[in-house]
Amino acid sequence: MPEDWKDELRQRYAWAARTPLAVGEGWRALLADTFERLDAAIRSVPADANGMAFQCHDVKEKYGTLRIEMVPYVEEVEAICLDAENRSETVCDVCGSTGRVREGAWVMVRCDAHAKGLGA
């Protein structure tokens, strides 16, 4: 059940139908908002402009922040992915509260409550 929100995103956006969404529940709202913006951007680009359909290859956490990999490369789509990465620096990936990057054994974004035990 807790992963249902990921299937909802995959079903809503054809370009993310098979995308691994390896991120915590806390980034759910950020990801939903970002996917909505990506979808609008994708729709504004002519379907055959790049010779291939848009696909989201990967959604993951890397060095603490949200990474979204889209193909083909289109500047306005990439800008939305980068914006999401920047925004994720202040969103706890467990609960969605305001957090900051913690550098312990692993680098992750956590609020004070969820930073306990990270050694950061």
Ligand SMILES: [Zn+2]
């Ligand atoms: Zn938290």
